[in-house]
Amino acid sequence: MFIGLLAPVASGATAWDSPFVGVVAVPLAAGEFERLYRALAGKLFDDPSFLRALSND
Structure with missing residues (x-):
């Protein structure tokens, strides 16, 4: 029933400067993930x- 419903693919890429040290790199990556997620969700909506596909019509 749902085969092909979400066939199109949305993608995104991002890059940021970050040191290798985890105590700094992990929070920066988490913040970048949130920004990328919002961008991809925006494309979807x-x-x-x-x-x-979401409508009941």
């Missing part, structure tokens, strides 16, 4: 085919 801006996609008309996704919105049509």
